[in-house]
Amino acid sequence: SAVISQKPSRDICQRGTSLTIQCQVDSQVTMMFWYRQQPGQSLTLIATANQGSEATYESGFVIDKFPISRPNLTFSTLTVSNMSPEDSSIYLCSVERGPRNEQYFGPGTRLTVT
Amino acid sequence: AQSVTQLDSHVSVSEGTPVLLRCNYSSSYSPSLFWYVQHPNKGLQLLLKYTSAATLVKGINGFEAEFKKSETSFHLTKPSAHMSDAAEYFCVVSTYNFNKFxxxxxxxxxxKP
Structure with a gap:
Protein backbone atom coordinates (compact mmCIF):
# COMPACT_ATOMS: atom_id res chain seq x y z
CA SER A 1 0.00 0.00 0.00
CA ALA A 2 1.02 3.65 0.19
CA VAL A 3 0.84 6.27 2.90
CA ILE A 4 -0.57 9.47 1.46
CA SER A 5 -1.20 12.69 3.31
CA GLN A 6 -3.04 15.79 2.20
CA LYS A 7 -3.02 19.32 3.51
CA PRO A 8 -5.23 20.97 4.47
CA SER A 9 -7.76 18.38 5.56
CA ARG A 10 -10.53 20.94 5.20
CA ASP A 11 -10.95 24.62 4.53
CA ILE A 12 -13.64 27.23 4.14
CA CYS A 13 -12.80 29.82 1.51
CA GLN A 14 -14.38 32.92 0.08
CA ARG A 15 -15.60 33.20 -3.47
CA GLY A 16 -12.93 34.49 -5.83
CA THR A 17 -9.95 33.28 -3.85
CA SER A 18 -7.63 30.34 -4.55
CA LEU A 19 -6.59 27.37 -2.48
CA THR A 20 -3.58 25.11 -2.96
CA ILE A 21 -3.88 21.51 -1.79
CA GLN A 22 -0.77 19.50 -1.09
CA CYS A 23 -0.33 15.76 -1.52
CA GLN A 24 2.65 13.92 -0.04
CA VAL A 25 3.46 10.23 -0.60
CA ASP A 26 5.72 8.10 1.56
CA SER A 27 7.79 6.84 -1.38
CA GLN A 28 8.51 7.67 -5.00
CA VAL A 29 5.73 7.15 -7.53
CA THR A 30 5.57 7.84 -11.21
CA MET A 31 1.94 8.80 -11.55
CA MET A 32 -0.26 10.84 -9.27
CA PHE A 33 -3.90 11.62 -9.85
CA TRP A 34 -6.28 14.30 -8.66
CA TYR A 35 -10.00 13.64 -8.23
CA ARG A 36 -13.02 15.65 -7.23
CA GLN A 37 -15.96 14.26 -5.27
CA GLN A 38 -18.87 16.69 -5.25
CA PRO A 39 -21.41 16.39 -2.45
CA GLY A 40 -23.30 13.12 -2.67
CA GLN A 41 -21.54 12.17 -5.90
CA SER A 42 -18.92 9.77 -7.12
CA LEU A 43 -15.31 10.57 -7.91
CA THR A 44 -14.32 12.30 -11.11
CA LEU A 45 -10.75 12.37 -12.37
CA ILE A 46 -9.46 15.92 -12.79
CA ALA A 47 -5.96 15.26 -14.10
CA THR A 48 -2.97 12.96 -14.14
CA ALA A 49 0.36 14.35 -12.97
CA ASN A 50 3.69 12.88 -13.99
CA GLN A 51 6.91 14.25 -12.64
CA GLY A 52 8.75 16.38 -15.16
CA SER A 53 5.87 16.96 -17.52
CA GLU A 54 2.69 18.96 -17.64
CA ALA A 55 -0.41 17.45 -16.15
CA THR A 56 -2.95 15.84 -18.44
CA TYR A 57 -6.46 17.14 -17.84
CA GLU A 58 -9.73 15.31 -18.35
CA SER A 59 -12.57 16.73 -20.35
CA GLY A 60 -14.24 19.56 -18.48
CA PHE A 61 -11.17 20.54 -16.47
CA VAL A 62 -8.64 23.16 -17.53
CA ILE A 63 -5.22 24.18 -16.34
CA ASP A 64 -6.22 27.78 -15.66
CA LYS A 65 -8.81 26.65 -13.14
CA PHE A 66 -6.90 23.71 -11.66
CA PRO A 67 -3.15 24.26 -12.06
CA ILE A 68 -1.09 21.30 -10.87
CA SER A 69 2.54 21.06 -9.91
CA ARG A 70 4.62 17.91 -9.64
CA PRO A 71 8.09 19.03 -8.56
CA ASN A 72 9.34 15.57 -7.53
CA LEU A 73 8.34 11.93 -7.26
CA THR A 74 6.72 12.20 -3.82
CA PHE A 75 4.79 15.47 -3.96
CA SER A 76 2.12 17.27 -5.93
CA THR A 77 -0.13 20.27 -5.50
CA LEU A 78 -3.52 21.13 -6.93
CA THR A 79 -4.73 24.72 -6.90
CA VAL A 80 -8.41 25.55 -7.15
CA SER A 81 -8.44 29.04 -8.63
CA ASN A 82 -11.01 31.81 -8.54
CA MET A 83 -13.32 29.66 -6.48
CA SER A 84 -17.09 29.65 -6.62
CA PRO A 85 -19.58 27.75 -4.45
CA GLU A 86 -19.76 25.09 -7.20
CA ASP A 87 -16.16 24.17 -6.35
CA SER A 88 -17.24 22.97 -2.92
CA SER A 89 -16.13 19.33 -2.98
CA ILE A 90 -13.74 16.83 -1.55
CA TYR A 91 -10.48 16.80 -3.50
CA LEU A 92 -8.46 13.60 -3.38
CA CYS A 93 -5.07 12.66 -4.65
CA SER A 94 -4.11 9.11 -5.45
CA VAL A 95 -1.05 7.20 -6.55
CA GLU A 96 -0.60 4.13 -8.66
CA ARG A 97 1.17 1.35 -6.83
CA GLY A 98 1.38 -2.40 -6.60
CA PRO A 99 1.78 -5.40 -8.88
CA ARG A 100 -1.50 -4.67 -10.65
CA ASN A 101 -1.26 -0.91 -10.51
CA GLU A 102 -4.09 -0.37 -8.10
CA GLN A 103 -4.59 3.16 -6.87
CA TYR A 104 -4.30 4.30 -3.27
CA PHE A 105 -6.08 7.42 -2.15
CA GLY A 106 -5.26 10.18 0.24
CA PRO A 107 -7.74 11.15 2.97
CA GLY A 108 -9.09 14.04 0.93
CA THR A 109 -9.43 17.79 1.39
CA ARG A 110 -12.94 19.00 2.12
CA LEU A 111 -13.39 22.43 0.55
CA THR A 112 -16.34 24.71 1.21
CA VAL A 113 -16.65 27.92 -0.77
CA THR A 114 -18.91 30.63 0.61
CA ALA B 1 -14.40 3.71 -23.78
CA GLN B 2 -14.66 2.51 -20.22
CA SER B 3 -17.55 2.97 -17.83
CA VAL B 4 -19.29 1.28 -14.94
CA THR B 5 -22.91 1.25 -13.88
CA GLN B 6 -23.84 0.52 -10.30
CA LEU B 7 -27.40 -0.62 -10.49
CA ASP B 8 -28.49 0.33 -6.98
CA SER B 9 -27.84 3.66 -5.31
CA HIS B 10 -28.95 2.29 -1.91
CA VAL B 11 -29.05 -1.24 -0.52
CA SER B 12 -30.40 -2.11 2.90
CA VAL B 13 -29.84 -5.49 4.56
CA SER B 14 -30.20 -6.92 8.03
CA GLU B 15 -27.14 -7.89 10.00
CA GLY B 16 -26.20 -11.51 9.30
CA THR B 17 -27.90 -11.65 5.89
CA PRO B 18 -26.10 -11.75 2.53
CA VAL B 19 -24.96 -8.65 0.70
CA LEU B 20 -25.14 -8.17 -3.07
CA LEU B 21 -23.96 -4.94 -4.70
CA ARG B 22 -24.32 -4.95 -8.45
CA CYS B 23 -21.92 -3.53 -11.02
CA ASN B 24 -21.92 -3.73 -14.80
CA TYR B 25 -19.04 -2.50 -16.86
CA SER B 26 -18.30 -1.41 -20.38
CA SER B 27 -14.79 -1.63 -21.74
CA SER B 28 -13.10 -1.64 -25.10
CA TYR B 29 -10.39 -3.88 -23.71
CA SER B 30 -10.13 -6.71 -21.24
CA PRO B 31 -10.87 -4.64 -18.18
CA SER B 32 -9.31 -4.36 -14.79
CA LEU B 33 -12.00 -3.94 -12.18
CA PHE B 34 -11.90 -2.85 -8.58
CA TRP B 35 -14.19 -2.34 -5.63
CA TYR B 36 -13.46 0.42 -3.14
CA VAL B 37 -15.22 1.22 0.12
CA GLN B 38 -15.63 4.64 1.68
CA HIS B 39 -16.72 4.84 5.29
CA PRO B 40 -18.25 8.11 6.46
CA ASN B 41 -15.62 10.84 6.74
CA LYS B 42 -12.88 8.38 5.90
CA GLY B 43 -10.71 7.73 2.89
CA LEU B 44 -11.21 5.20 0.13
CA GLN B 45 -10.01 1.70 0.81
CA LEU B 46 -9.35 -0.97 -1.80
CA LEU B 47 -11.54 -4.03 -1.17
CA LEU B 48 -10.50 -6.23 -4.06
CA LYS B 49 -9.38 -6.22 -7.68
CA TYR B 50 -9.74 -8.29 -10.83
CA THR B 51 -6.95 -8.19 -13.38
CA SER B 52 -7.53 -11.15 -15.71
CA ALA B 53 -6.46 -13.89 -13.33
CA ALA B 54 -9.07 -15.94 -11.44
CA THR B 55 -12.61 -14.80 -12.13
CA LEU B 56 -13.64 -15.17 -8.49
CA VAL B 57 -11.76 -12.61 -6.48
CA LYS B 58 -11.54 -12.59 -2.72
CA GLY B 59 -10.99 -9.35 -0.89
CA ILE B 60 -10.73 -8.05 2.61
CA ASN B 61 -13.40 -8.32 5.31
CA GLY B 62 -15.04 -11.38 3.71
CA PHE B 63 -16.05 -9.69 0.47
CA GLU B 64 -15.88 -11.44 -2.90
CA ALA B 65 -16.59 -10.48 -6.47
CA GLU B 66 -17.02 -12.58 -9.58
CA PHE B 67 -16.04 -11.40 -13.02
CA LYS B 68 -18.54 -12.59 -15.63
CA LYS B 69 -17.51 -11.58 -19.10
CA SER B 70 -20.67 -12.87 -20.76
CA GLU B 71 -22.76 -10.66 -18.51
CA THR B 72 -20.23 -7.80 -18.28
CA SER B 73 -20.74 -7.86 -14.55
CA PHE B 74 -18.56 -7.66 -11.44
CA HIS B 75 -20.97 -7.95 -8.54
CA LEU B 76 -19.74 -7.67 -4.95
CA THR B 77 -21.00 -10.17 -2.39
CA LYS B 78 -20.60 -11.06 1.24
CA PRO B 79 -22.29 -14.03 2.94
CA SER B 80 -23.14 -12.27 6.17
CA ALA B 81 -23.34 -8.53 6.72
CA HIS B 82 -21.87 -6.83 9.76
CA MET B 83 -22.85 -3.46 11.13
CA SER B 84 -19.33 -2.24 10.32
CA ASP B 85 -19.99 -2.88 6.61
CA ALA B 86 -22.29 0.15 6.43
CA ALA B 87 -20.52 2.45 3.99
CA GLU B 88 -20.50 3.55 0.38
CA TYR B 89 -19.07 1.16 -2.19
CA PHE B 90 -17.64 2.11 -5.55
CA CYS B 91 -17.07 -0.12 -8.55
CA VAL B 92 -14.17 1.04 -10.70
CA VAL B 93 -12.89 0.12 -14.15
CA SER B 94 -9.45 1.08 -15.36
CA THR B 95 -7.97 1.56 -18.77
CA TYR B 96 -5.85 -1.22 -20.22
CA ASN B 97 -2.66 0.41 -18.99
CA PHE B 98 -4.23 1.07 -15.57
CA ASN B 99 -3.62 4.75 -15.89
CA LYS B 100 -7.15 6.02 -15.51
CA PHE B 101 -9.85 4.95 -13.12
CA LYS B 112 -29.95 -2.89 10.08
CA PRO B 113 -29.53 -4.51 13.47
Whole structure:
Protein backbone atom coordinates (compact mmCIF):
# COMPACT_ATOMS: atom_id res chain seq x y z
CA SER A 1 0.00 0.00 0.00
CA ALA A 2 1.02 3.65 0.19
CA VAL A 3 0.84 6.27 2.90
CA ILE A 4 -0.57 9.47 1.46
CA SER A 5 -1.20 12.69 3.31
CA GLN A 6 -3.04 15.79 2.20
CA LYS A 7 -3.02 19.32 3.51
CA PRO A 8 -5.23 20.97 4.47
CA SER A 9 -7.76 18.38 5.56
CA ARG A 10 -10.53 20.94 5.20
CA ASP A 11 -10.95 24.62 4.53
CA ILE A 12 -13.64 27.23 4.14
CA CYS A 13 -12.80 29.82 1.51
CA GLN A 14 -14.38 32.92 0.08
CA ARG A 15 -15.60 33.20 -3.47
CA GLY A 16 -12.93 34.49 -5.83
CA THR A 17 -9.95 33.28 -3.85
CA SER A 18 -7.63 30.34 -4.55
CA LEU A 19 -6.59 27.37 -2.48
CA THR A 20 -3.58 25.11 -2.96
CA ILE A 21 -3.88 21.51 -1.79
CA GLN A 22 -0.77 19.50 -1.09
CA CYS A 23 -0.33 15.76 -1.52
CA GLN A 24 2.65 13.92 -0.04
CA VAL A 25 3.46 10.23 -0.60
CA ASP A 26 5.72 8.10 1.56
CA SER A 27 7.79 6.84 -1.38
CA GLN A 28 8.51 7.67 -5.00
CA VAL A 29 5.73 7.15 -7.53
CA THR A 30 5.57 7.84 -11.21
CA MET A 31 1.94 8.80 -11.55
CA MET A 32 -0.26 10.84 -9.27
CA PHE A 33 -3.90 11.62 -9.85
CA TRP A 34 -6.28 14.30 -8.66
CA TYR A 35 -10.00 13.64 -8.23
CA ARG A 36 -13.02 15.65 -7.23
CA GLN A 37 -15.96 14.26 -5.27
CA GLN A 38 -18.87 16.69 -5.25
CA PRO A 39 -21.41 16.39 -2.45
CA GLY A 40 -23.30 13.12 -2.67
CA GLN A 41 -21.54 12.17 -5.90
CA SER A 42 -18.92 9.77 -7.12
CA LEU A 43 -15.31 10.57 -7.91
CA THR A 44 -14.32 12.30 -11.11
CA LEU A 45 -10.75 12.37 -12.37
CA ILE A 46 -9.46 15.92 -12.79
CA ALA A 47 -5.96 15.26 -14.10
CA THR A 48 -2.97 12.96 -14.14
CA ALA A 49 0.36 14.35 -12.97
CA ASN A 50 3.69 12.88 -13.99
CA GLN A 51 6.91 14.25 -12.64
CA GLY A 52 8.75 16.38 -15.16
CA SER A 53 5.87 16.96 -17.52
CA GLU A 54 2.69 18.96 -17.64
CA ALA A 55 -0.41 17.45 -16.15
CA THR A 56 -2.95 15.84 -18.44
CA TYR A 57 -6.46 17.14 -17.84
CA GLU A 58 -9.73 15.31 -18.35
CA SER A 59 -12.57 16.73 -20.35
CA GLY A 60 -14.24 19.56 -18.48
CA PHE A 61 -11.17 20.54 -16.47
CA VAL A 62 -8.64 23.16 -17.53
CA ILE A 63 -5.22 24.18 -16.34
CA ASP A 64 -6.22 27.78 -15.66
CA LYS A 65 -8.81 26.65 -13.14
CA PHE A 66 -6.90 23.71 -11.66
CA PRO A 67 -3.15 24.26 -12.06
CA ILE A 68 -1.09 21.30 -10.87
CA SER A 69 2.54 21.06 -9.91
CA ARG A 70 4.62 17.91 -9.64
CA PRO A 71 8.09 19.03 -8.56
CA ASN A 72 9.34 15.57 -7.53
CA LEU A 73 8.34 11.93 -7.26
CA THR A 74 6.72 12.20 -3.82
CA PHE A 75 4.79 15.47 -3.96
CA SER A 76 2.12 17.27 -5.93
CA THR A 77 -0.13 20.27 -5.50
CA LEU A 78 -3.52 21.13 -6.93
CA THR A 79 -4.73 24.72 -6.90
CA VAL A 80 -8.41 25.55 -7.15
CA SER A 81 -8.44 29.04 -8.63
CA ASN A 82 -11.01 31.81 -8.54
CA MET A 83 -13.32 29.66 -6.48
CA SER A 84 -17.09 29.65 -6.62
CA PRO A 85 -19.58 27.75 -4.45
CA GLU A 86 -19.76 25.09 -7.20
CA ASP A 87 -16.16 24.17 -6.35
CA SER A 88 -17.24 22.97 -2.92
CA SER A 89 -16.13 19.33 -2.98
CA ILE A 90 -13.74 16.83 -1.55
CA TYR A 91 -10.48 16.80 -3.50
CA LEU A 92 -8.46 13.60 -3.38
CA CYS A 93 -5.07 12.66 -4.65
CA SER A 94 -4.11 9.11 -5.45
CA VAL A 95 -1.05 7.20 -6.55
CA GLU A 96 -0.60 4.13 -8.66
CA ARG A 97 1.17 1.35 -6.83
CA GLY A 98 1.38 -2.40 -6.60
CA PRO A 99 1.78 -5.40 -8.88
CA ARG A 100 -1.50 -4.67 -10.65
CA ASN A 101 -1.26 -0.91 -10.51
CA GLU A 102 -4.09 -0.37 -8.10
CA GLN A 103 -4.59 3.16 -6.87
CA TYR A 104 -4.30 4.30 -3.27
CA PHE A 105 -6.08 7.42 -2.15
CA GLY A 106 -5.26 10.18 0.24
CA PRO A 107 -7.74 11.15 2.97
CA GLY A 108 -9.09 14.04 0.93
CA THR A 109 -9.43 17.79 1.39
CA ARG A 110 -12.94 19.00 2.12
CA LEU A 111 -13.39 22.43 0.55
CA THR A 112 -16.34 24.71 1.21
CA VAL A 113 -16.65 27.92 -0.77
CA THR A 114 -18.91 30.63 0.61
CA ALA B 1 -14.40 3.71 -23.78
CA GLN B 2 -14.66 2.51 -20.22
CA SER B 3 -17.55 2.97 -17.83
CA VAL B 4 -19.29 1.28 -14.94
CA THR B 5 -22.91 1.25 -13.88
CA GLN B 6 -23.84 0.52 -10.30
CA LEU B 7 -27.40 -0.62 -10.49
CA ASP B 8 -28.49 0.33 -6.98
CA SER B 9 -27.84 3.66 -5.31
CA HIS B 10 -28.95 2.29 -1.91
CA VAL B 11 -29.05 -1.24 -0.52
CA SER B 12 -30.40 -2.11 2.90
CA VAL B 13 -29.84 -5.49 4.56
CA SER B 14 -30.20 -6.92 8.03
CA GLU B 15 -27.14 -7.89 10.00
CA GLY B 16 -26.20 -11.51 9.30
CA THR B 17 -27.90 -11.65 5.89
CA PRO B 18 -26.10 -11.75 2.53
CA VAL B 19 -24.96 -8.65 0.70
CA LEU B 20 -25.14 -8.17 -3.07
CA LEU B 21 -23.96 -4.94 -4.70
CA ARG B 22 -24.32 -4.95 -8.45
CA CYS B 23 -21.92 -3.53 -11.02
CA ASN B 24 -21.92 -3.73 -14.80
CA TYR B 25 -19.04 -2.50 -16.86
CA SER B 26 -18.30 -1.41 -20.38
CA SER B 27 -14.79 -1.63 -21.74
CA SER B 28 -13.10 -1.64 -25.10
CA TYR B 29 -10.39 -3.88 -23.71
CA SER B 30 -10.13 -6.71 -21.24
CA PRO B 31 -10.87 -4.64 -18.18
CA SER B 32 -9.31 -4.36 -14.79
CA LEU B 33 -12.00 -3.94 -12.18
CA PHE B 34 -11.90 -2.85 -8.58
CA TRP B 35 -14.19 -2.34 -5.63
CA TYR B 36 -13.46 0.42 -3.14
CA VAL B 37 -15.22 1.22 0.12
CA GLN B 38 -15.63 4.64 1.68
CA HIS B 39 -16.72 4.84 5.29
CA PRO B 40 -18.25 8.11 6.46
CA ASN B 41 -15.62 10.84 6.74
CA LYS B 42 -12.88 8.38 5.90
CA GLY B 43 -10.71 7.73 2.89
CA LEU B 44 -11.21 5.20 0.13
CA GLN B 45 -10.01 1.70 0.81
CA LEU B 46 -9.35 -0.97 -1.80
CA LEU B 47 -11.54 -4.03 -1.17
CA LEU B 48 -10.50 -6.23 -4.06
CA LYS B 49 -9.38 -6.22 -7.68
CA TYR B 50 -9.74 -8.29 -10.83
CA THR B 51 -6.95 -8.19 -13.38
CA SER B 52 -7.53 -11.15 -15.71
CA ALA B 53 -6.46 -13.89 -13.33
CA ALA B 54 -9.07 -15.94 -11.44
CA THR B 55 -12.61 -14.80 -12.13
CA LEU B 56 -13.64 -15.17 -8.49
CA VAL B 57 -11.76 -12.61 -6.48
CA LYS B 58 -11.54 -12.59 -2.72
CA GLY B 59 -10.99 -9.35 -0.89
CA ILE B 60 -10.73 -8.05 2.61
CA ASN B 61 -13.40 -8.32 5.31
CA GLY B 62 -15.04 -11.38 3.71
CA PHE B 63 -16.05 -9.69 0.47
CA GLU B 64 -15.88 -11.44 -2.90
CA ALA B 65 -16.59 -10.48 -6.47
CA GLU B 66 -17.02 -12.58 -9.58
CA PHE B 67 -16.04 -11.40 -13.02
CA LYS B 68 -18.54 -12.59 -15.63
CA LYS B 69 -17.51 -11.58 -19.10
CA SER B 70 -20.67 -12.87 -20.76
CA GLU B 71 -22.76 -10.66 -18.51
CA THR B 72 -20.23 -7.80 -18.28
CA SER B 73 -20.74 -7.86 -14.55
CA PHE B 74 -18.56 -7.66 -11.44
CA HIS B 75 -20.97 -7.95 -8.54
CA LEU B 76 -19.74 -7.67 -4.95
CA THR B 77 -21.00 -10.17 -2.39
CA LYS B 78 -20.60 -11.06 1.24
CA PRO B 79 -22.29 -14.03 2.94
CA SER B 80 -23.14 -12.27 6.17
CA ALA B 81 -23.34 -8.53 6.72
CA HIS B 82 -21.87 -6.83 9.76
CA MET B 83 -22.85 -3.46 11.13
CA SER B 84 -19.33 -2.24 10.32
CA ASP B 85 -19.99 -2.88 6.61
CA ALA B 86 -22.29 0.15 6.43
CA ALA B 87 -20.52 2.45 3.99
CA GLU B 88 -20.50 3.55 0.38
CA TYR B 89 -19.07 1.16 -2.19
CA PHE B 90 -17.64 2.11 -5.55
CA CYS B 91 -17.07 -0.12 -8.55
CA VAL B 92 -14.17 1.04 -10.70
CA VAL B 93 -12.89 0.12 -14.15
CA SER B 94 -9.45 1.08 -15.36
CA THR B 95 -7.97 1.56 -18.77
CA TYR B 96 -5.85 -1.22 -20.22
CA ASN B 97 -2.66 0.41 -18.99
CA PHE B 98 -4.23 1.07 -15.57
CA ASN B 99 -3.62 4.75 -15.89
CA LYS B 100 -7.15 6.02 -15.51
CA PHE B 101 -9.85 4.95 -13.12
CA UNK B 102 -13.52 5.40 -13.91
CA UNK B 103 -15.77 5.31 -10.89
CA UNK B 104 -19.33 4.13 -10.71
CA UNK B 105 -21.91 6.32 -9.02
CA UNK B 106 -21.63 4.40 -5.76
CA UNK B 107 -23.94 2.21 -3.67
CA UNK B 108 -24.70 3.13 -0.09
CA UNK B 109 -25.04 0.02 2.05
CA UNK B 110 -27.17 0.25 5.16
CA UNK B 111 -27.02 -2.60 7.67
CA LYS B 112 -29.95 -2.89 10.08
CA PRO B 113 -29.53 -4.51 13.47
Missing amino acids: YFGSGTKLNV
